[in-house]
Amino acid sequence: MKKQILALFLAVGVLAGLLGGCREATPQNSTASSTNAPSSQAPQKAEIAVGIAQDLDDSLDPYQMTAAGTREVMFNVFEGLIKPDSQGNFVPAVAASYTVSTDGCTYTFPLREGVTFHNGKECTFEDVLYSFQTCAAVTVNSSVAAALSNVADIREENGGVVITLTAPDPDFLSMAASVYIVPKDYDGQATAPVGTGPFRFVSRSIQENVILERFDGYYGAKPALERVTYRIFSDGNALFTALNSGALDLVAHLTVDQVESLTNGYQILEGTMNLVQAMYLNHAKAPFDNELVRQALCYAVDVDAMLALTADGHGAKVGSSMYPAFGKYFDSALADRYPHDVEKAKALLAQAGYPDGFSFTLTVPSNYAPHVDTATVIVEQLKEVGVEAKLELVEWETWLSEVYAGRNFEATLVGFDASTLTASAMLARWVTGDGKNMIGYTNPDYDAAYAAARDPAHTEEEQTAYYRQCLEILSDTAANVYLQDLADFVAINPALTGYAFYPLYVMDMSTLSFQ
């Protein structure tokens, strides 16, 4: 009887497989035209539907928004005096150009002519001043707030903005880029944001969509797309189904398994997520206070095998707290500092006083599948050296309050990205006593190297060398079990071109166009 039931399942499975097989033979172009999705008229109306995995559920105010997903979308609406390009350089935006004084304390931004806000108002010095002052006062990004507290004076000079700092700050440009310029005396930013970017905000339907439209008064090159609808899918599987059905034109942050399961003939682009995924270890808790134990875990984990399992080998090993897009600082040699070596791991554990291994709880936020997948594999790999990791999935919000803020964890597997395009965005957090040093890393050598890197007395080359030294220290002391910068797959309607990957977590809609 059991066999018959089994056979029945198999028959049903095979049938479904056949159906799937037949489906592949149908011409791909029917995908977009036979649906009643809004995207079906896309080629004529130059509008696209983009699938995103989380709602823009925080404030849309540029200084209040916190979620990476919100910043990713609003990048198209807001601009600073300068903005990053896809190469990681800063290009003039609201400012026409910029110059830095030789002492590194005075920045001059001549304002561009004819920049208007989405509400039709012209952008003036008053707006820039207001933006900097408001941002300094209310921003939720503590590193931007810290950088702005260093501003001594902002004044108007020959139709430009001159900013004077109390002390030179090598990262000031990237901080300035995150001060979005908004119109003075407009108080609707939280729900109806107004900026100067190539797209203007049209509407937000909770958990349904966010609509942007081309801003025809944009000073720069006008985007080819007239309208971008971000459709929100709180469930990753539903997002995938919608993509596969042709309801969406563009979805980013897919995994290789999803991409390979896709059957709608979309083109696939591969980039990186620009984050450092690692098993972050709480140094305040035994046995992770022991460097030998941490090193043993590094040897026990086989990153290549993990990449093969979770991503068919896609993704870049990192080895320290820096991802490859930061070419200046990234050291690929560190990625192989701890080759997979079970015997060595066992020996180190024995030396540390744990010959029979130990057990710990690995807390992982459940909302992001790739971290859960990685953790699933790591748990199995650690068993080989006798270390039992108990996987505990928590909501992202619980993770934020308990693990990140409360530091109540043993080990956690997440990815850290850079909120600004600076080395310090990745490295400041490991300085002893830093508010964001969730693992409680304490190392005088590291602190000294980091302080030297930040010292304006050093040349840029010297600073870079010190930052690289920081990375080596993190790797040598096995601060965390560093894993990878995840591969970021983008599936895109074959008719669309011009997608650009950024070294930041943003998606630029202004470069996209239909062929």
Added chain:
Amino acid sequence: MKQRISPMLLLGGGISLLTVCAALLGAFWTPYNPTAVSAGEKFCPPSLVHLLGTDNFGRDVFSRVLQGMGASLLIAACVVAIGCLLGTAIGCLCGYFGGPADFLLTRLCDVVTAFPSVLLALVVVSLAGRGTAQIILALGVLFIPSFARLVRGEAARYRDASFIQSARLMGVSHSRILLAHILPNLRGVLVPAIVIGFNNAILSEASMSFLGLGVQPPFPSLGSMLSDSQTYLQRAPWYAFSAGAAIALLILGFSLLGEGLQRRRRA
């Protein structure tokens, strides 16, 4: 009264026995380690090596289904046990004694019924973390009212029955009446209710683990397998079908059993 075993009862009992045996087997032995990952064996179709194929981590789906069924059955059994024991106790007290306590407890049952079930599970999970014990607790509470309501009605009916009245006159204590006279008479309504409740518990457990609130990975549960398998429906249809069919089979067995028992009772 002729007690022929109906084909429905037979089939239901057979399927249930089969699933329980499979789950018991899974608790002690599975063809492969259900959590062991293997890069070389991702998405293998069903074959003699892997009866139900493998999943996106190269894990054996058959082994995972066996253990997942075990988890479902265990959770459902605990949930029904909690619901039935507490529900019967509350129902007996309310129905037999009546009064303000009855009113209050009945309101509490109404409150639990009116409270969205997913929400209660989310609250429990947020408070106590995700896991098997937590989901048992959350679902157990949800299952109390239906038993309580059923038993309350019966107990109230017996309260005025002549054999209970005469026992009272003979000076038998309340507790003895409840335990020795009323409780045995509840068997008739409780047995089918337990089987139906068991069914609902399996479905609820599957729903909760579909939402990620039940058994935690890497340990298998049918609901979370079904959730994970959605993306691979075309590439690995065996994955979704195995999990979905296992849930349906569990429910089918017990619903036939329940139906058969109910008909037998009526006959």
Added chain:
Amino acid sequence: MKTLFSKFAALIITLFLVSALAFFAFALIPADPATTMLGSEATPEAVAALRAQLGLDRPLPVRYFEWLKGFLRGDLGESYLYRMEVGQMLSGKLAVSALLTILSFLLTVALSIPLGVLAGSVRNRYFDAAAVGLNQLVMSVPPFFLGILACYGLGIVLKWFTPGAYVSPEKDFWGCVRYLIFPALSIAIPRSAMAVKLLRGSIRDQLGQDYVRTARSRGASETSILLRQVLRNALLPVITFLAVSLAEIMTMSILIEQVFSIPGVGQLLLSSVSNRDYPVVLAIVMLLAAWIVTIHFLADLLTRLADPRVRLG
């Protein structure tokens, strides 16, 4: 009339208890809206300031009575995250969920009554065995599994609809209905199997009654007996079941909303709980609870109206 009044009073008390339970249960959950809203780059001072701004630093009972006062005045408060009126936020979501519930309900009725009558009246052993078996099988398939299959089979393979291409009812009512048919079917099919089972049993019971025999002996045709007399009596327990279904569909559609990515009340509830957006959660809890108790109240009333023998137990 007195019974009715006391039942109604009990309903109000139940709702009041639900609100208290929901409020205090949420207060116990770790993580509060302030940490959630400010994310990983915020300083503890900023979090404390936001807590004060949201009024989260006040004692719980004060906050509860404040909320209750607003609620009784019809003011549901403002969402912490979206900075919008909760009432305004909910109205759109409610329309979608109500539409899905109504569609599922109508489909359940449309499927179950003819099939139930058929199953109840055809007196062929093999047909009966097949019907009962099939019915039990359909009952056993979880709605979300059906939903997944529908998305894939009807959506991606057959292209009857485009999963994920949901349109809101305000924008395109019939487009929305067309999209919601498929999730509604996933809910309705297992549900109507249950109703069919009930109706079949109920018709069988009625067919054995004396009045049917009398009618037969008078020479009335089987069809007319079935449709004129039996069905009317047999439908009573089924109607109660269907009415209660209205309550259950609403709460059970959370999973279906997820599978079909329908932005309804269920999805909003899930995300509001994880965002700790209490005003929204409380509003939805009250809404769902009110819906459930009202339906049960009406179902009870219905049974009472139809059968005067039923009295308060």
